[in-house]
Amino acid sequence: MLPLFRHTLESTPILALFLVIGAGYALGRISVFGFSLGVGGVLFAGLALGAFAPGSVPPPMVGSIGLLLFLYGIGVQYGVQFFAGLRGAGQKHNLIAFVAVMGGLGVSIWGGQWIDISLRMASGVFAGAMTSTAALQAALEASHGNGDAAVGYAVAYPFGVVGPMLGLYLAGRILKPVLTPPPAPIVVSEITIDEAKLAGAALSELADGPLAGVQVIGVRQGHQNRLPDPGLVLGVGDALMVSGTVAGVEAARTALGHLDPGRLMKDRSDFDGTEVFVSDAEIVGVPLGELNLAKDFPLQIAFIRRGDAMILPHPFLTLEFGDRVMAIAPAKHAADVRKLFGNSITATAEFSYVSLGMGMVLGVLLGLVPIPLPWIGSFSLGLAGGPLVMALILGRLGRVGKISWRLPLSANLVMRNYGLTIFLASVGMASGLPFVQQVGADGLPMLALGAVTVLVVVALVVILGKVFLRLPFPELLGIAAGATGNPAVLVFANRLAKSDRPNLGYAMIFPSMTIVKIVAVQVLLHLYG
Numbered sequence: 170m171l172p173l174f175r176h177t178l179e180s181t182p183i184l185a186l187f188l189v190i191g192a193g194y195a196l197g198r199i200s201v202f203g204f205s206l207g208v209g210g211v212l213f214a215g216l217a218l219g220a221f222a223p224g225s226v227p228p229p230m231v232g233s234i235g236l237l238l239f240l241y242g243i244g245v246q247y248g249v250q251f252f253a254g255l256r257g258a259g260q261k262h263n264l265i266a267f268v269a270v271m272g273g274l275g276v277s278i279w280g281g282q283w284i285d286i287s288l289r290m291a292s293g294v295f296a297g298a299m300t301s302t303a304a305l306q307a308a309l310e311a312s313h314g315n316g317d318a319a320v321g322y323a324v325a326y327p328f329g330v331v332g333p334m335l336g337l338y339l340a341g342r343i344l345k346p347v348l349t350p351p352p353a354p355i356v357v358s359e360i361t362i363d364e365a366k367l368a369g370a371a372l373s374e375l376a377d378g379p380l381a382g383v384q385v386i387g388v389r390q391g392h393q394n395r396l397p398d399p400g401l402v403l404g405v406g407d408a409l410m411v412s413g414t415v416a417g418v419e420a421a422r423t424a425l426g427h428l429d430p431g432r433l434m435k436d437r438s439d440f441d442g443t444e445v446f447v448s449d450a451e452i453v454g455v456p457l458g459e460l461n462l463a464k465d466f467p468l469q470i471a472f473i474r475r476g477d478a479m480i481l482p483h484p485f486l487t488l489e490f491g492d493r494v495m496a497i498a499p500a501k502h503a504a505d506v507r508k509l510f511g512n513s514i515t516a517t518a519e520f521s522y523v524s525l526g527m528g529m530v531l532g533v534l535l536g537l538v539p540i541p542l543p544w545i546g547s548f549s550l551g552l553a554g555g556p557l558v559m560a561l562i563l564g565r566l567g568r569v570g571k572i573s574w575r576l577p578l579s580a581n582l583v584m585r586n587y588g589l590t591i592f593l594a595s596v597g598m599a600s601g602l603p604f605v606q607q608v609g610a611d612g613l614p615m616l617a618l619g620a621v622t623v624l625v626v627v628a629l630v631v632i633l634g635k636v637f638l639r640l641p642f643p644e645l646l647g648i649a650a651g652a653t654g655n656p657a658v659l660v661f662a663n664r665l666a667k668s669d670r671p672n673l674g675y676a677m678i679f680p681s682m683t684i685v686k687i688v689a690v691q692v693l694l695h696l697y698g
Contacts (some may be wrong), residue, residue: 186598199357226595226598241658245563262677267681273622274686275295293320294324305322307686325619329623344642358418359432361407361427382413383418386469388410396438408426434494441503447493449511453487454488454575467510468498475578554684644674646670
């Protein structure tokens with residue numbers, strides 16, 4: 170029965186791949202004392218099946234495509250935050266990651282001497298513990314074809330995925346961090362002005378006072394609704410429709426008067442609200458302050474829904490495909506509002522394959538460019554680093570001419586989660602047989618060395634970040650995920666943080682630490698290998 174099952178898997182690799190995906194996610198849901206592997210379970214399902222049916226391993230390109238999709242999605246979404254972080258606290262975050270990675274490299278090299286393995290194999294253990302394919306490639310090139318590094322990589326890689334998860338889980342249990350609650354929800358309320366002292370004041374005069382925490386959507390004076398105008402003079406009995414947090418709205422109510430639900434909304438003869446999907450490429454990626462949306466008819470944006478978040482508009486905010494915009498405009502222009510924004514629900518899942526293809530091409534080409542190093546030679550960002558760095562650049566640009574590099578948030582999440590799953594399944598299946606063979610022969614010391622290496626990196630990030638910089642726990646999670654490198658760790662970190670805040674740290678740290686790992690391995694082997 171087992172030989173027949175093995176033959177079926179090896180003759181149909183696509184069947185084996187999706188079996189690994191399904192079984193891996195089932196394994197990842199199993200919780201032991203609150204710890205579960207999540208998407209990391211796909212790697213271990215792949216290891217098991219790869220050892221059982223080594224002939225079922227999919228072509229290497231399958232895993233490479235998955236990795237590219239994941240890294241490109243991360244980079245495009247967090248390009249703006251990445252470059253902003255490099256000018257401020259991000260420098261300290263990168264310093265912490267650098268010290269931690271160098272500490273991990275030191276452990277691998279010293280430990281390799283202690284267990285009597287070659288420097289090439291020790292560098293492979295380091296690359297595997299850091300799950301860095303780019304560092305492995307650098308080690309192989311510096312070794313002139315010697316395969317020791319690949320053996321060390323295969324042995325250390327599996328714990329390189331699960332080790333950071335375990336370390337971060339234990340850090341959370343020890344530190345018991347108080348996680349920041351999610352942003353307060355946005356509410357819409359109507360307030361009638363009672364304070365006589367505000368009579369004669371213009372909206373612009375109240376913007377930095379009673380209205381500082383809210384967005385004014387509409388104004389009712391007499392029996393007419395109108396859109397807000399900075400020069401509009403208010404009086405007692407006038408009503409304002411505002412959007413903001415519960416606290417912001419309550420502060421405005423306390424200063425102005427009393428809540429008066431329906432005061433504006435019961436009369437829609439002048440203006441009405443229309444919720445539309447953003448699908449017009451002409452307005453995506455352009456700051457609201459540069460869009461002349463009200464050139465043909467009066468229009469006010471009340472708020473924007475992006476995924477599960479509700480965002481208040483401001484001049485520097487850019488719209489993205491799939492955003493849902495609540496627009497206030499004359500009722501007779503409802504059709505014009507829908508036309509202006511596009512209003513195609515398919516925009517939540519669709520994006521330009523032209524921009525995706527061009528972005529990927531530019532990223533792969535960037536990864537091939539040799540970067541010279543004095544006295545050493547040269548290195549390249551590789552298939553992982555190049556597309557990520559290019560995606561960060563394109564995400565920062567937003568758009569170039571008619572081409573928008575933005576991806577709808579929902580489509581981005583689906584694309585990168587799918588890519589991550591395919592990558593982990595492929596790597597696990599390819600590593601299954603060599604992992605079992607090496608560990609069964611003499612790989613237990615190397616396995617232990619890889620485990621210590623990655624746990625030291627996580628420990629250094631947590632200790633340095635918590636003790637010296639007092640960073641919030643979600644930021645530590647992102648730095649640790651970026652330093653250790655594997656995207657499955659990032660997904661686990663997001664789950665621990667109960668938010669996507671670690672994504673920014675990962676996007677900020679991963680590219681720079683990829684370069685550090687490549688350079689460190691090449692320098693080490695050129696000098697001493």
